[in-house]
Amino acid sequence: MDQIRPSFIREILAVTARPGVISFAGGLPHPDTFPRDAIATAATRALSEAEGRRTLQYTETQGDGELRAWIAGRYRTRFGWDVDPDLVIVVNGSQQALDLVGKVLLDPGADVVIEEPTYLGALQGLAFHEPVWRSVAAATGGLDLGEAADALRGGPPLMYAIPTFQNPTGRSYDDATRDAVAGLLESTVLVEDDPYGELRYRGDDLRPIAPRRPELTVLMGSFSKTVAPGLRLGWMVVPPWLREPLLIAKQAADLHSNHLSQRVLVHLLAELDFDAHLTTIRARYRAGLEAMEAAIDAALPEVERSRPDGGMFLWATLPADLTARAVLEEAMARDVVFVPGDAFSPIGGSERSIRLSFCTVDPAAIEDGVARLAEAIEATRSGNSSSPASTTGR
Amino acid sequence: MDQIRPSFIREILAVTARPGVISFAGGLPHPDTFPRDAIATAATRALSEAEGRRTLQYTETQGDGELRAWIAGRYRTRFGWDVDPDLVIVVNGSQQALDLVGKVLLDPGADVVIEEPTYLGALQGLAFHEPVWRSVAAATGGLDLGEAADALRGGPPLMYAIPTFQNPTGRSYDDATRDAVAGLLESTVLVEDDPYGELRYRGDDLRPIAPRRPELTVLMGSFSKTVAPGLRLGWMVVPPWLREPLLIAKQAADLHSNHLSQRVLVHLLAELDFDAHLTTIRARYRAGLEAMEAAIDAALPEVERSRPDGGMFLWATLPADLTARAVLEEAMARDVVFVPGDAFSPIGGSERSIRLSFCTVDPAAIEDGVARLAEAIEATRSGNSSSPASTTGR
Numbered sequence: 028m029d030q031i032r033p034s035f036i037r038e039i040l041a042v043t044a045r046p047g048v049i050s051f052a053g054g055l056p057h058p059d060t061f062p063r064d065a066i067a068t069a070a071t072r073a074l075s076e077a078e079g080r081r082t083l084q085y086t087e088t089q090g091d092g093e094l095r096a097w098i099a100g101r102y103r104t105r106f107g108w109d110v111d112p113d114l115v116i117v118v119n120g121s122q123q124a125l126d127l128v129g130k131v132l133l134d135p136g137a138d139v140v141i142e143e144p145t146y147l148g149a150l151q152g153l154a155f156h157e158p159v160w161r162s163v164a165a166a167t168g169g170l171d172l173g174e175a176a177d178a179l180r181g182g183p184p185l186m187y188a189i190p191t192f193q194n195p196t197g198r199s200y201d202d203a204t205r206d207a208v209a210g211l212l213e214s215t216v217l218v219e220d221d222p223y224g225e226l227r228y229r230g231d232d233l234r235p236i237a238p239r240r241p242e243l244t245v246l247m248g249s250f251s252k253t254v255a256p257g258l259r260l261g262w263m264v265v266p267p268w269l270r271e272p273l274l275i276a277k278q279a280a281d282l283h284s285n286h287l288s289q290r291v292l293v294h295l296l297a298e299l300d301f302d303a304h305l306t307t308i309r310a311r312y313r314a315g316l317e318a319m320e321a322a323i324d325a326a327l328p329e330v331e332r333s334r335p336d337g338g339m340f341l342w343a344t345l346p347a348d349l350t351a352r353a354v355l356e357e358a359m360a361r362d363v364v365f366v367p368g369d370a371f372s373p374i375g376g377s378e379r380s381i382r383l384s385f386c387t388v389d390p391a392a393i394e395d396g397v398a399r400l401a402e403a404i405e406a407t408r409s410g411n412s413s414s415p416a417s418t419t420g421r
Numbered sequence: 422m423d424q425i426r427p428s429f430i431r432e433i434l435a436v437t438a439r440p441g442v443i444s445f446a447g448g449l450p451h452p453d454t455f456p457r458d459a460i461a462t463a464a465t466r467a468l469s470e471a472e473g474r475r476t477l478q479y480t481e482t483q484g485d486g487e488l489r490a491w492i493a494g495r496y497r498t499r500f501g502w503d504v505d506p507d508l509v510i511v512v513n514g515s516q517q518a519l520d521l522v523g524k525v526l527l528d529p530g531a532d533v534v535i536e537e538p539t540y541l542g543a544l545q546g547l548a549f550h551e552p553v554w555r556s557v558a559a560a561t562g563g564l565d566l567g568e569a570a571d572a573l574r575g576g577p578p579l580m581y582a583i584p585t586f587q588n589p590t591g592r593s594y595d596d597a598t599r600d601a602v603a604g605l606l607e608s609t610v611l612v613e614d615d616p617y618g619e620l621r622y623r624g625d626d627l628r629p630i631a632p633r634r635p636e637l638t639v640l641m642g643s644f645s646k647t648v649a650p651g652l653r654l655g656w657m658v659v660p661p662w663l664r665e666p667l668l669i670a671k672q673a674a675d676l677h678s679n680h681l682s683q684r685v686l687v688h689l690l691a692e693l694d695f696d697a698h699l700t701t702i703r704a705r706y707r708a709g710l711e712a713m714e715a716a717i718d719a720a721l722p723e724v725e726r727s728r729p730d731g732g733m734f735l736w737a738t739l740p741a742d743l744t745a746r747a748v749l750e751e752a753m754a755r756d757v758v759f760v761p762g763d764a765f766s767p768i769g770g771s772e773r774s775i776r777l778s779f780c781t782v783d784p785a786a787i788e789d790g791v792a793r794l795a796e797a798i799e800a801t802r803s804g805n806s807s808s809p810a811s812t813t814g815r
Contacts, residue, residue: 055478055479056478058474058475058477058478059474061473061474061477061478063468063470063473063474063477066468066473066477067464067465067468067469067473070461070464070465070468070681071461071464071465074457074460074461074464075461076457079455079457079460079461080452080453080455080457081452082651083452083455083457083460083649083650083651083652084449084452084455084649084650084651085449085645085650085651086651118675119513119674119675119678119679120675120676122673122674122675122676123674123675126673126674126675130549135529151669151672151673152673152674154673155524155670155673251479255477255478256477256478256479256680257476257477257478257479257480257679257680257681257684258477258679258680258681259675259676259677259678259679259680259681275545276549278545279516279520279545279546279548279549280513280516280517280520280546280674281512281513281514281516281517281520281653282514282516282653283653284513284653285513285651285652285653285679285681285682286650286651286652286653287464287651287652287653287679287681287682287685288679288681288682290651291681
C-alpha cells in the first residue's frame with residue numbers, strides 16, 4: 028500500500044503545486060466552505076474568561092458530553108434513529124477510528140473485507156496488523172452481494188465499507204443492499220465510514236447500515252467535510268460491547284482528542300444554522316458535479332462515468348485501449364491531474380479508471396480541465412507526446 | 422495495568438469531586454498557569470481572514486513547520502544543542518509518541534526496560550504489544566546502573582525513562598548517570614520522556630540524554646505543562662533512521678495533529694515572553710513544593726521524602742509498619758487523597774510509598790492536607806477508623 032505513494036502520488040502533488048494546473052486529484056474540501064467567521068467567534072467563547080480554564084485543561088477520553096449529545100441528536104433529526112450519546116466516542120478524524128478498531132479487533136494477518144475499489148488511505152489505519160484483504164466488487168445497487176456473502180463466510184473480524192458516496196467511485200448502496208449487508212454480518216464487525224453522507228445533492232437520505240445492525244456496526248462520522256478538516260475531529264457510534272475496549276485503546280493512544288477544537292465545535296453548532304450552512308456547501312459542490320458531468324458527456328463520449336448523488340468524487344472508466352497511468356502522463360504535460368484507479372486497489376485492478384474530484388475547481392475551470400483531459404486521451408492514443416505544456420518546459 | 426484503574430483510581434476521583442477535599446492525587450497543571458488571554462488572541466490571529474482558510478484545512482503529517490522550528494530553536498537556546506526541525510514530529514501529547522514508537526519498534530511480547538517505579542499511564546501506549554517489563558530501580562544519582570546494564574544486555578528494543586523530575590518520584594538523573602545510560606545503549610532505543618524539564622525550581626538545567634546519544638534516543642516533549650493540556654500537543658525529536666517509519670505510523674494513526682492548536686501555538690509563542698511566563702509558573706509551583714516539604718518535615722518526621730528540584734510530584738515513603746493503601750482509606754475518610762505507590766509499579770512494589778502533587782493545591786491548604794495525612798497515619802496505626810468525616814456520613 029505504501030509503495031504506491033512515493034512514485035506517483037508525490038509526482039501528482041508536485042504538479043498540483045505549479046501555477047495554472049487544474050487538479051481533479053484532491054480529496055480536500057473547498058476552503059470557501061469553512062465557516063471561518065463563526066469558528067472564530069466560537070473560539071473566542073471557548074477561550075473566554077468564563078470557560079477558558081476548562082477548555083484548556085485535560086478532558087475525558089470519550090469526548091465532550093455536549094458534543095456527543097449534538098452528534099447523537101443529529102442522527103435523531105436525520106433518520107429518527109435514537110443514538111445513546113454514551114455510545115459516541117470522539118476521535119481525531121475517521122482515520123483514528125480505524126486505528127482504534129483495528130487495535131481492538133484485529134490479530135496479525137486477520138482477514139478484512141473491503142470494497143474494490145476503495146479508499147486505501149483509510150485502510151492504512153489497519154495496515155499495522157498486516158491484514159489479508161478479501162475484496163468485494165461493486166455492482167448494481169452498490170455491492171456484489173454474492174461476493175459479499177462469500178467474503179463474509181467464516182466470520183472474518185472486520186469489514187470496511189463506505190456505503191454512501193464512496194471514495195473513489197461516488198456510488199451508494201441502495202436500501203435493499205444496505206439491508207442485505209446488515210443481514211450478512213454473522214460475527215463480522217462492519218466499519219461503516221460515512222464522511223460524505225451530509226453532502227447529498229440529489230435524491231433522499233438513505234438510513235445508514237448501523238441502525239439496521241447496531242450490535243455489529245461501528246459507524247464513523249467526521250466534521251472534516253461539513254465544518255473544517257483542521258479541527259481534526261470525527262466520531263464513532265459503537266456497539267455497547269465495544270465501548271470499553273475502544274475507550275481503553277483511545278486513552279492509550281492519546282488520552283483524549285483536542286479539547287479546544289471540541290469546545291469550538293460545541294459553540295459553533297449551538298450558534299450556526301447547520302442546515303443552512305450545509306445548503307450552501309451542497310449548492311457549490313452540486314454546481315461542480317453538474318459542470319463535470321456535462322463536460323465529460325460532451326467532450327468524452329466514450330468514457331463511462333458514475334452518477335453520484337453526492338460526495339466529492341466522480342469515477343470515470345476509459346475505453347479498453349487506454350490505461351489511466353498512460354493518460355496521466357499526457358494529462359500532467361497539459362497541466363491537468365487526477366488520481367489513477369489502481370491507487371484504490373490493494374490487489375490490483377481499476378487500471379482503466381480515474382477518480383475526479385469536482386469540489387475544489389470552479390465550474391468554468393472544470394470545463395477547461397476536461398477539455399485538456401480529452402486532448403491527453405487523444406495524445407495517448409496517437410502516441411504523440413509533444414504538447415504545448417511540455418514544449419514550454421514546464 | 423488496566424486492572425488498577427477501576428478499583429481505586431475511580432474511587433480516588435470520586436472522593437476528589439467532593440467539596441472540601443484536598444487532593445494531592447492530581448497530575449494536572451494548575452489552570453491559573455494557562456496563558457488564557459494570550460491564547461485567545463493567538464486563536465483570533467490563527468482564524469483571521471488572512472490565515473483562517475489555511476488553519477482550517479488539512480496540513481502535513483509531520484506538523485507545522487514554524488512550530489517545529491520553534492521547538493528546535495528552544496533546544497538550541499536551552500542547551501546549545503542543534504536540533505534539525507526536520508527531525509521534530511508533532512504529536513497529540515507524549516502519549517501518542519509512545520503509541521507510535523511502540524508500533525514501529527515492538528513485536529508482541531518484546532522486552533521493554535522501565536524505571537521502578539514509573540508512570541504507568543505512559544506505558545499504556547505500549548501495552549497493546551503485551552511487552553515484558555524489565556524494571557530498573559532508582560538509586561543515588563537517579564538509576565541503579567548495575568541493574569540498568571543487566572536490563573539492557575542483549576539489546577531489548579526499547580527503554581522508557583523520565584530522567585528529569587520523574588513521575589512519580591520527582592528525582593532526576595545526575596550528569597554522570599545521563600552519560601552512563603547513554604553509553605549503555607547498544608541497540609536499544611531510549612524513549613526519554615521530558616514533560617517537566619522546563620519546570621525547574623532549584624539548581625541548573627541538565628542536558629537531556631538525547632544529545633549524548635542522538636542515534637538511539639527519541640526525546641519527547643509537551644506543551645501540556647508549560648502552556649495548556651487542552652491544546653493536546655507534544656513532539657518527538659527522533660533519530661534520522663526512525664523519521665520515515667514514525668511518519669508512516671503517524672499518518673496511519675490520524676493523518677496529522679490538530680492544525681488549529683498548532684497555529685494557535687505558533688502565534689502564541691511569537692507573541693508571548695515564554696521565559697517570563699515560565700518564571701511565573703515556576704514561582705507558583707515552587708511555593709507549593711516548599712510548603713509541602715515544610716509541612717511534611719514538621720508533621721511527619723518519620724516519613725522519608727524525595728527532594729525534587731522541579732516538576733509536579735513529591736514521593737514519600739511511610740514507616741515499615743504501614744501500607745499506602747491502608748493509610749489511603751483513613752485519608753479519604755478525612756477528605757485528603759493521594760495516589761498510593763503500587764499504582765506506579767507494574768510488577769508490584771512501592772507499597773509503602775505515596776505520590777503527592779503540590780501543583781494544584783494552595784500552600785495554606787497544603788499544610789492542612791498534610792496535617793490530615795498525619796491524622797490518617799495515626800488512625801491507621803491505632804486501628805481507630807472512626808473519624809469526623811465518616812461520622813458525618815460523607
